[in-house]
Every structure is written in C-alpha cells, then in structure tokens.
Amino acid sequence: MAKENFYTAVDIGTNKVCAILARVGSEGELKILGTGIAPSQGVQKGRIESINEVKAAVAASLEEAQRYVGREVVTGVYATISGTHISCLNTKDELRGFEDLDGVTSQQLHHLIQSSFPHVDATQEVLHVIPIGYEVDGLAGVRNPTGLHATNVQLESHVVLGDATTIKNTVKAIEGGKVAVNSLVLQSLASAEATLTGDEREMGVVLVDIGAGTCDVSIYRDGQPWYSTVLPVGGSQLSRDLAVALRVPYHIAEEIKVKWGHVMPELIRADEEVVIPGAQGQPKRVVKRRGLCEPLHQRMIEMLKLIMLRVSQAGLRQLPTGGLVITGGSAEMAGLKQLVESNLGGRVRIAYPDGIVGLPSQLRKPAFSAGVGALLWGIKHQGEKRTYQNGEKTLWGYKSLARRFGRSKERVTR
Ligand SMILES: Nc1ncnc2c1ncn2[C@@H]1O[C@H](COP(=O)(O)OP(=O)(O)OP(=O)(O)O)[C@@H](O)[C@H]1O
Numbered sequence: 032m033a034k035e036n037f038y039t040a041v042d043i044g045t046n047k048v049c050a051i052l053a054r055v056g057s058e059g060e061l062k063i064l065g066t067g068i069a070p071s072q073g074v075q076k077g078r079i080e081s082i083n084e085v086k087a088a089v090a091a092s093l094e095e096a097q098r099y100v101g102r103e104v105v106t107g108v109y110a111t112i113s114g115t116h117i118s119c120l121n122t123k124d125e126l127r128g129f130e131d132l133d134g135v136t137s138q139q140l141h142h143l144i145q146s147s148f149p150h151v152d153a154t155q156e157v158l159h160v161i162p163i164g165y166e167v168d169g170l171a172g173v174r175n176p177t178g179l180h181a182t183n184v185q186l187e188s189h190v191v192l193g194d195a196t197t198i199k200n201t202v203k204a205i206e207g208g209k210v211a212v213n214s215l216v217l218q219s220l221a222s223a224e225a226t227l228t229g230d231e232r233e234m235g236v237v238l239v240d241i242g243a244g245t246c247d248v249s250i251y252r253d254g255q256p257w258y259s260t261v262l263p264v265g266g267s268q269l270s271r272d273l274a275v276a277l278r279v280p281y282h283i284a285e286e287i288k289v290k291w292g293h294v295m296p297e298l299i300r301a302d303e304e305v306v307i308p309g310a311q312g313q314p315k316r317v318v319k320r321r322g323l324c325e326p327l328h329q330r331m332i333e334m335l336k337l338i339m340l341r342v343s344q345a346g347l348r349q350l351p352t353g354g355l356v357i358t359g360g361s362a363e364m365a366g367l368k369q370l371v372e373s374n375l376g377g378r379v380r381i382a383y384p385d386g387i388v389g390l391p392s393q394l395r396k397p398a399f400s401a402g403v404g405a406l407l408w409g410i411k412h413q414g415e416k417r418t419y420q421n422g423e424k425t426l427w428g429y430k431s432l433a434r435r436f437g438r439s440k441e442r443v444t445r
C-alpha cells in the first residue's frame with residue numbers, strides 16, 4: 032500500500048477526540064481502516080486550553096485508529112478547528128485588464144482564487160478561502176467562467192479567519208513524531224461536508240453542529256458556504272443545568288439527560304416517573320420525568336434563540352428554504368426536531384454522516400459528522416498542504432500574482 036493512499040482526520044471536540052483513518056479504493060469507494068476515540072480533556076468550548084492533555088488524547092486516538100492497520104501509517108492529518116475566535120467575511124476580487132484572447136482561462140481563474148487571500152494582521156490567520164461564485168461583466172451567479180469572453184471577472188469568496196495563537200496551539204497539539212497537520216478544517220464546514228445534500232446547499236440551509244461545548248454554524252446559499260460562526264454553547268450546558276436542578280454531580284446528570292432527557296416536556300405523560308441514582312451517600316429518588324425535562328427545554332430554547340440571532344446577523348430574516356440541519360452529539364437530544372419545528376417552523380432535519388459508501392455503522396451518528404466530514408474534506412483537497420504561521424507565508428505568491436493580473440480587492444464583511 033502506498034503511503035499517499037491514506038487519509039486521516041482528527042476531530043478535536045470538547046467531549047471527545049476522534050481519529051479516522053481511511054483510504055480510497057480503486058473504485059473510488061471509501062474504506063475506513065480504523066477509528067480511535069479518546070475522551071477529550073483540555074478543550075473548553077472548542078478552544079485548546081491544555082496542549083499536553085490534547086496532545087495525549089490526539090496521540091491515543093491516532094494510536095487506536097492505526098491499531099487496525101498494524102503499523103504507523105499516519106503522516107499528515109486533516110484536523111477540525113472551532114472556538115469563538117473564528118470569524119468570517121466575504122471578499123470580492125477582480126480580474127481586470129487581462130488579455131482576452133480566447134476567453135477566460137482556467138489558469139487565470141486559478142490565480143484569481145489564489146489571490147483572494149486577504150491581508151490579515153499578525154493576530155489572525157486565514158483558515159479558508161472558498162470561492163462562492165463569479166460575476167462576469169456585471170452578470171452575477173456564474174459558476175464557471177472558463178472560456179467566456181469578458182472584460183471584467185469578479186470572484187466572491189467566503190473567507191474564514193481564526194486567532195493566530197489558538198491556531199498555533201491546535202497545530203502544536205496535533206503535530207509530533209511523524210504526524211503533521213496537512214490542513215485545518217472549520218468544524219461546521221467539515222460537518223456540512225458529511226451531512227448536507229446538494230439540494231439543501233442549493234436551496235440555502237443553516238447547518239448547526241451542536242456538540243458538548245460549541246454550536247458550530249455555517250449557512251449555505253446557492254450551493255456554497257456564505258457565513259460561518261461559532262457559539263460557546265452546547266450539550267454540556269444542558270447537563271450542568273440538570274445537575275443543578277437535581278442536585279447531582281455532573282456525570283450523573285449527563286447519564287440522566289441521555290436516558291430520560293427530552294426538550295419537549297409537554298410530550299411526556301404528566302404522571303411518568305423515573306428513578307434517579309443517589310449521589311454522595313444519598314438514596315435513590317423518584318422524580319417526575321416531565322419536571323426533570325423542564326430545564327433542558329429552557330436551555331435548548333435559549334440556544335435556538337442564539338442560533339437565530341446569528342442567522343439574522345448574517346442578514347437572513349428567516350430560515351432559508353433548505354431549513355435547519357442539526358448534527359453533532361446533542362442533535363440526538365430527544366424532542367429536538369419537534370421543538371425546533373414548533374418554535375421556528377420551516378424544514379428541520381437531524382443529520383448524521385449518510386450516503387457514503389463504505390462508512391461503517393458506528394460512524395453513522397451525529398457526533399461523528401465533523402470527523403467524517405474532515406476526512407471527506409481531506410480527500411477532496413488532497414495535496415493542499417497549508418502552513419499556519421501567519422503573514423506572507425500563507426499567501427501563496429499572492430503579491431506577485433496581484434501585480435501580474437491587475438487585481439483589485441473589495442471586502443464585504445458580514
Ligand atoms: N442521546 C443523547 N441525548 C442527548 N445528548 C446527547 C446524546 N448523545 C450525546 N449527547 C450529547 O452530545 C454531546 C457530545 O457531542 P459531540 O461528541 O458532538 O461533542 P464534541 O464534538 O466533543 O464537542 P464540541 O464539538 O462541542 O467541541 C454531549 O454534551 C452529550 O451529552
């Protein structure tokens with residue numbers, strides 16, 4: 032087996048670190064070779080707070096994933112990144128004054144895309160520059176202008192930025208021994224890769240990955256990502272609220288939430304009772320299940336409001352036609368679909384990695400959307416090796432190309 036056939040994704044979450052090792056078979060099918068899951072420590076709301084703890088969890092997950100292969104094969108990984116340091120903007124770049132001999136060439140477009148990297152100050156790093164669409168001589172919505180005769184070609188790109196120090200720490204936590212980071216992938220874009228259908232992207236959709244510590248949001252329009260943000264809220268808050276309400280330790284509240292939790296208490300029979308374990312020498316207790324679910328309902332409503340606030344800050348007055356697609360471990364919260372439908376209306380789908388040939392059943396769960404998506408992202412963007420050191424090094428010859436093609440740049444901040 033040639034080394035370059037292997038693809039590895041590492042999803043660093045607040046709850047778990049997940050490594051997935053795969054290769055693409057001769058028919059183009061995905062073959063998962065191994066999966067490793069390690070409990071995550073040292074990550075708070077998506078942000079790395081203890082490099083050593085994360086390093087240990089990443090190493091453990093990679094070791095477990097490689098155990099199935101029987102030898103160390105991982106050299107480059109595609110890793111997810113999240114946290115409230117993430118911001119986005121959409122830029123417009125222009126190709127002007129180029130020689131239109133035979134229409135726009137693919138090389139000119141390639142250079143236009145490369146020159147879309149914005150200048151950032153030393154505190155920030157560019158994570159993604161994703162072409163959204165072209166405007167050719169004033170005609171918007173052109174997907175591929177190759178071959179068109181034109182005097183002015185504009186490219187709109189979705190740019191995702193992150194805090195340079197946080198990115199450096201993330202890379203440091205993963206790299207070591209033979210393992211290097213090929214590329215970092217925003218968690219919501221990774222989850223979208225594994226869950227969204229082509230129709231949803233075209234209709235416009237809000238994708239939310241609700242994990243333990245963060246809600247990772249990406250909005251798609253006309254087939255492309257258009258807005259990305261991270262909220263510092265997630266399933267751990269639901270468990271914490273329950274722990275306070277029931278006066279039990281967090282880990283017991285977590286168990287109770289998964290077993291009996293429901294975010295639509297009105298759908299629970301009023302007389303249904305459950306026995307909750309006693310903690311710290313206290314005996315077991317019988318409580319009404321509906322009452323137990325009340326704080327979960329309140330917190331989830333709060334989270335939905337925060338998500339919708341970001342949707343409106345992105346410039347949308349309502350959910351797009353594709354609606355809301357929810358994934359991440361907390362998407363399994365009982366009653367979530369009904370709660371969203373009754374509060375927001377529109378189309379709602381609870382999603383997990385699906386429609387991927389060769390994907391084993393244990394990865395077809397909402398909690399693995401980001402990990403599987405990062406793997407798909409890596410396969411799609413293979414060969415793109417990034418360095419994350421801020422400044423000129425990430426710009427891939429940006430200045431010289433700008434001079435060559437007379438580029439002008441306009442920023443459209445969202
Ligand atoms: N059946 C379930 N019902 C309710 N919540 C669940 C269920 N299964 C998992 N969860 C919750 O999902 C969360 C973990 O999700 P996930 O594994 O996606 O998080 P993560 O990726 O580690 O964290 P993050 O992406 O937020 O940094 C936990 O809060 C857990 O309680």
Ligand SMILES: [Mg+2]
Pocket residue numbers: 043044045218240242243359401
């Ligand atoms: Mg996650």
